[in-house]
Amino acid sequence: MTRLLVASRNAKKLAEMRRILAGAGVEVVGLDEVPPFPEAPETGATFEDNAVAKARDAAAETGLPAVADDSGLAVDALNGMPGVFSARWAGRTRSDEANLRLVLEQVADVPDERLTASFVCASALVLPDSTEIIVRGEWPGRLVREPRGGNGFGYDPIFVPEGETRTSAELTSAEKDAISHRGRALQLLLPHLRTLSRP
Template sequence: MKTVIIATKNKGKAKEFESLFHPKGYEVLTLLDFVGATDVEETGETFEENAILKAEAIAKEFGRFVLADDSGLIVDALDGRPGVYSARYAGEKKNDAANTAKVLDELEEVPETERTARFYCALALASPNQETITVSGSVEGLIAGKPEGENGFGYDPVFYLKEKGKTMAELNSEEKNAISHRANALKVLERKLDQFLAREEGNR
């Protein structure tokens, strides 16, 4: 079976990509399937740069084609922060609660109408055989005054979706996967994927 590597150690994230690749005859592998895979440093200044760094490094390492993503929270009143630093906003060690608390603290004096934000996701598809492609997707929301909901991770409990009347963490998986930034990026990727796969198979 043909394989694609998803440059992540997050099984849940990989599962989201399976529905895209399985119908096209591809088995989805992750970095958990490769002992000693390089831990690529995310030194880019944009989500796209980080996704490309990861995808190209892993594609070069294993000689296969790779999909990588980088995503995070952009808050308008914070001049776009936490942005590419979303996972480590409160310090080098990843801590969802501390990151969320820092954002809420910084927005304490900001009125609700000015707490606009978006989740943003960049995807990069890289191969040793062809040029890397990138796509992106986002979802708009507001930063709530306090965390609500148990279903999400990261900033989901404070990311309020006005049209749903709920935070992202109050949605079930099916609802979230229908509207999330990653889902929106995947929809764009799907439109470009067949062409990429055809070139990939032509280069074998």
């Protein structure tokens, strides 16, 4: 089975990607399962910039086909922020909880009807022959004022997907994988990943 390197050390993200890619016919490995190499900081202006830079580095350093994604929360009332800064919105060493609380503080005076937001995920697949495929998934919804639910990570506890009353953190893993921004992006990559496992 072809090994596919997911350029991430985030255990929750890796578990999510392994579930979504279970039918792709590839063995998903993370950065902690390959020899270490220098990882460039995320300095891109867009999710796509960051995703493809990480995937290029991973493929070049390991010789494996590599997938990387960059994802985040885009809040309309904050002009699309935190966006590419989602993981470090409250500072580089801050936690998911601190990031989430800062967003809630920043929208405290925004009326409920204007708390629209989307999760965005750009995924890049880079092959050893330098082929690059970049896709994007978006998951529209709205914010709630207090976190709810214990599933998921990041901003999931304050994000209610369009058509739902539950937060992303209240959905089961299977429900979330089927409709999330990462699930949508990876579904677009699946046809390309399946070709890797063909003789």
